[in-house]
Amino acid sequence: MSKAVAAEHDYIRLSEFPTMESTTLMSDKANINKNNEDGLNFKATELRLGLPGSDSPDRVVDTRFSTLKSSCPVSGAKRVFSDAINGSSKWVFSSTTTGDVGSGSGPVKDGKSTPFPKPAVPVSEKKSSATAPASKAQVVGWPPIRSFRKNTMATSQTHKQGGDCNNNNSETEEAKSGPEACLYVKVSMEGAPYLRKIDLKTYKSYVELSSALEKMFSCFTIGQFGSHGGYGRDGLNESRLTDLLRGSEYVVTYEDKDTDWMLVGDVPWEMFMGSCKRLRIMKSSEAIGLAPRVMEKCRSRN
Amino acid sequence: MGLPLPSKVLEHILSFIDSNEDRNSVSLVCKSWFDTERRTRKRVFVGNCYSVSPVTVSRRFPKMRSLTLKGKPHFADYNLVPDGWGGYAWPWIEVLAKKNPLLEEIRLKRMVITDECLEMIAASFKEFKALVLVSCEGFTTDGIAAIAATCRNLEVLELRECIVEDLGGDWLSYFPESLTSLVSLDFSCLDSEVKLSDLERLVSRSPNLKSLKLNRAVTLEGLESLLRRAPQLTDLGTGSFSAEFEPEMFSKLSKAFAECKQLKSLSGLWDVIPEYLPALYSVCPGLTSLNLSYATVRMPDLVGILRRCWKLQKLWVMDLIEDKGLQTVAMRCKDLRELRVFPSEPDLDDVSVALTEEGLVTVSRSCRKLESILYFCVQFTNAALVTISRYRPNIKCFRLCVIEPFAPDHITREPLDEGFRAIVEGCKDLRRLSVSGLLTDKAFEYIGKHAKKVRMLSIAFAGDSDLMLHHLLSGCEGLKKLEIRDCPFGDSALLEHAAKLETMRSLWMSSCFVSFGACKVLSQKLPKLNVEVIDEMYPPESRPENSPVERIYIYRTLAGPRLDMPEFVWTIHKNPEVGVSNLAIK
Numbered sequence: 001m002s003k004a005v006a007a008e009h010d011y012i013r014l015s016e017f018p019t020m021e022s023t024t025l026m027s028d029k030a031n032i033n034k035n036n037e038d039g040l041n042f043k044a045t046e047l048r049l050g051l052p053g054s055d056s057p058d059r060v061v062d063t064r065f066s067t068l069k070s071s072c073p074v075s076g077a078k079r080v081f082s083d084a085i086n087g088s089s090k091w092v093f094s095s096t097t098t099g100d101v102g103s104g105s106g107p108v109k110d111g112k113s114t115p116f117p118k119p120a121v122p123v124s125e126k127k128s129s130a131t132a133p134a135s136k137a138q139v140v141g142w143p144p145i146r147s148f149r150k151n152t153m154a155t156s157q158t159h160k161q162g163g164d165c166n167n168n169n170s171e172t173e174e175a176k177s178g179p180e181a182c183l184y185v186k187v188s189m190e191g192a193p194y195l196r197k198i199d200l201k202t203y204k205s206y207v208e209l210s211s212a213l214e215k216m217f218s219c220f221t222i223g224q225f226g227s228h229g230g231y232g233r234d235g236l237n238e239s240r241l242t243d244l245l246r247g248s249e250y251v252v253t254y255e256d257k258d259t260d261w262m263l264v265g266d267v268p269w270e271m272f273m274g275s276c277k278r279l280r281i282m283k284s285s286e287a288i289g290l291a292p293r294v295m296e297k298c299r300s301r302n
Numbered sequence: 303m304g305l306p307l308p309s310k311v312l313e314h315i316l317s318f319i320d321s322n323e324d325r326n327s328v329s330l331v332c333k334s335w336f337d338t339e340r341r342t343r344k345r346v347f348v349g350n351c352y353s354v355s356p357v358t359v360s361r362r363f364p365k366m367r368s369l370t371l372k373g374k375p376h377f378a379d380y381n382l383v384p385d386g387w388g389g390y391a392w393p394w395i396e397v398l399a400k401k402n403p404l405l406e407e408i409r410l411k412r413m414v415i416t417d418e419c420l421e422m423i424a425a426s427f428k429e430f431k432a433l434v435l436v437s438c439e440g441f442t443t444d445g446i447a448a449i450a451a452t453c454r455n456l457e458v459l460e461l462r463e464c465i466v467e468d469l470g471g472d473w474l475s476y477f478p479e480s481l482t483s484l485v486s487l488d489f490s491c492l493d494s495e496v497k498l499s500d501l502e503r504l505v506s507r508s509p510n511l512k513s514l515k516l517n518r519a520v521t522l523e524g525l526e527s528l529l530r531r532a533p534q535l536t537d538l539g540t541g542s543f544s545a546e547f548e549p550e551m552f553s554k555l556s557k558a559f560a561e562c563k564q565l566k567s568l569s570g571l572w573d574v575i576p577e578y579l580p581a582l583y584s585v586c587p588g589l590t591s592l593n594l595s596y597a598t599v600r601m602p603d604l605v606g607i608l609r610r611c612w613k614l615q616k617l618w619v620m621d622l623i624e625d626k627g628l629q630t631v632a633m634r635c636k637d638l639r640e641l642r643v644f645p646s647e648p649d650l651d652d653v654s655v656a657l658t659e660e661g662l663v664t665v666s667r668s669c670r671k672l673e674s675i676l677y678f679c680v681q682f683t684n685a686a687l688v689t690i691s692r693y694r695p696n697i698k699c700f701r702l703c704v705i706e707p708f709a710p711d712h713i714t715r716e717p718l719d720e721g722f723r724a725i726v727e728g729c730k731d732l733r734r735l736s737v738s739g740l741l742t743d744k745a746f747e748y749i750g751k752h753a754k755k756v757r758m759l760s761i762a763f764a765g766d767s768d769l770m771l772h773h774l775l776s777g778c779e780g781l782k783k784l785e786i787r788d789c790p791f792g793d794s795a796l797l798e799h800a801a802k803l804e805t806m807r808s809l810w811m812s813s814c815f816v817s818f819g820a821c822k823v824l825s826q827k828l829p830k831l832n833v834e835v836i837d838e839m840y841p842p843e844s845r846p847e848n849s850p851v852e853r854i855y856i857y858r859t860l861a862g863p864r865l866d867m868p869e870f871v872w873t874i875h876k877n878p879e880v881g882v883s884n885l886a887i888k
Contacts (some may be wrong), residue, residue: 140381144439148464
């Protein structure tokens with residue numbers, strides 16, 4: 001067996017990379033593989049196919065790539081002749097043995113691990129598949145399967161039939177739409193040919209909301225409903241409301257839990273987020289009628 | 303000598319020439335031919351959106367009716383290109399909206415397109431007919447709604463494997479009642495449920511509808527109802543093909559499919575339940591294309607379908623088909639031209655997937671017309687590759703992905719050098735090649751020497767040294783696109799063969815050992831190319847000359863360095879004293 005090992009080593013044939021060796025690549029930016037200091041000890045960050053905690057037999061490592069770890073997403077590649085020594089490991093998603101596949105005459109396969117150095121923060125995976133369980137391969141982009149396919153297959157077990165997404169608190173587990181609960185509300189505007197939808201959770205204040213709406217509907221807006229600099233956090237006072245109505249062409253209103261239409265800005269932001277079901281940008285002339293009701297609500301709350 | 307050909311006559315002659323390759327040749331003959339050709343070209347293809355500026359294209363082809371653009375490099379499909387790299391549709395749409403308002407068709411691949419962009423398309427091109435987005439991102443269903451609402455003559459709307467921010471299924475309801483021109487609709491990549499009644503009405507009022515690809519949220523019942531309204535379909539992508547088995551539903555479905563006498567292509571079939579598969583039997587004999595790659599059906603349930611598809615030319619399937627299933631294919635699908643076998647996810651950990659190299663060998667032996675292969679497999683052998691090459695010298699596209707990197711021949715433990723040698727020597731018409739498994743520099747010597755017509759080559763985890771790149775760049779006469787990841791070569795071969803890069807469309811390298819200094823030198827040597835260093839770890843100011851860069855993307859361009867680069871992309875300034883200029887402009 002050792003002969004076979006030696007023969008295989010020939011293929012590695014370490015060649016000269018003079019410029020590489022003298023490189024110091026440590027950087028506080030590199031947030032992977034602190035094992036650089038050890039140089040060769042990859043065990044802690046070994047890429048494993050087995051469940052966490054499973055043992056990995058010792059592997060032959062190709063140290064040629066060790067100096068380059070910190071700058072490459074998949075920091076070099078270790079040549080592993082695990083097949084020769086310990087039987088073939090499977091690079092696939094399964095952590096179990098795959099005896100039936102008939103991987104040839106190699107010795108017993110444990111199929112548990114292949115020590116691949118863990119890649120650096122997979123920054124390119126921002127929109128990739130849902131978090132893979134520990135047993136899955138973690139090299140960026142390998143095997144070469146499109147994200148769409150990966151996502152589709154990953155959710156084939158957990159897939160919920162896409163329900164009616166018109167409700168405001170649509171939650172989704174798929175990477176595409178974001179992992180956390182969103183608060184989508186419809187935004188319609190008088191005269192605009194179609195609705196928009198926004199996620200209220202992405203805004204922290206009326207100011208932000210207002211400028212976002214302004215951007216979204218700027219092609220339709222004649223007035224400057226945002227020019228009042230947003231709506232005060234402390235609630236509405238009468239003078240401000242009348243400023244609003246007199247000064248701009250449009251106002252933003254919302255339908256709250258009680259199916260009342262209110263002017264945006266009269267309650268603290270958090271309360272607004274909790275009660276807003278949808279938004280409508282309407283002409284100020286139409287909104288005048290809302291004012292008394294708004295005042296009434298304010299009074300009844302106080 | 304004779305009189306020059308009157309341009310009207312030349313125009314008429316050119317109207318018979320569709321192929322852009324031929325038209326490119328025509329334009330090289332002389333100035334007047336160039337001029338006549340450009341004035342008559344209707345379909346324009348730009349393989350790299352950064353290779354030429356939108357203004358140049360718009361000006362050259364004033365009668366353009368269809369534009370196809372490709373953006374990000376191919377490896378972006380596998381998350382190797384960081385978000386924000388580029389590939390924006392906006393600059394193109396902006397120019398075309400002003401200068402080519404008669405544009406009818408836009409086809410984009412791997413580009414970033416926003417809702418604003420889609421709205422601009424809808425608003426600017428009065429005759430707009432076809433929008434095809436493949437692997438694109440950056441937009442929401444609102445943008446789609448804008449297209450649906452505004453394009454009065456829309457015929458084609460296809461979203462293929464796009465990453466869409468899905469804000470709900472309302473977009474479908476924006477197709478006006480007056481729109482009756484639809485020929486093809488593909489919303490298979492969207493998640494949200496659309497209103498079935500809206501879809502039914504849309505289908506009912508679209509007599510020209512030939513291709514309909516539903517998303518997963520459409521149920522079997524929905525499918526049945528739609529099929530009844532569109533028995534003329536030639537191309538169908540089902541929704542979720544699963545439900546509690548009910549004999550009544552089954553017979554309704556079977557009947558509906560039986561009415562679809564023109565169905566040639568079938569896809570979708572998510573979550574398919576084996577009990578419902580026989581509902582498809584009536585259409586199988588007519589199918590030329592079958593995509594089962596999302597159907598988690600195992601053997602032997604697949605056999606019933608496969609053995610009835612005797613006219614099949616294209617088969618996409620998961621490894622769940624196993625060697626056994628491929629035997630059925632080999633026996634029955636004698637007309638097979640293209641086979642793709644994808645790896646399945648481990649839904650069923652306890653069952654092993656018996657797909658080996660034998661499956662592909664079997665099909666190669668029996669299917670005489672097989673010319674395009676994509677095969678994911680855990681193992682392979684040289685012998686299998688040799689056999690395949692002997693039986694199928696007509697292969698044009700060979701993409702083998704041995705899933706474990708560096709996996710040698712599982713019987714002999716040798717590298718797969720000899721196997722791939724047989725492929726490139728035997729398959730003289732090979733246009734596209736992806737290699738995998740354990741490969742030494744020798745493999746690339748063979749490839750360089752014999753793969754004369756290969757235009758696109760993809761390599762990962764292979765080779766030993768600079769020799770590998772040297773072989774490739776000094777050979778491979780027809781090479782246009784080369785993409786390499788995680789291979790241990792350095793600067794020397796790249797610098798030595800820099801001139802070769804001018805004959806290629808693009809070169810992608812990631813996780814190799816090319817130094818920053820080499821990139822600078824290359825960029826000086828090749829003024830007609832953009833040498834992009836894409837590196838998220840190090841800003842160039844702090845990077846030593848000899849440090850390796852994360853990724854390099856080099857491509858031919860007439861447009862100079864691009865102006866929309868994000869922080870992590872640098873083109874090396876021509877003037878080395880000035881150093882690197884970060885030309886990102888908001």
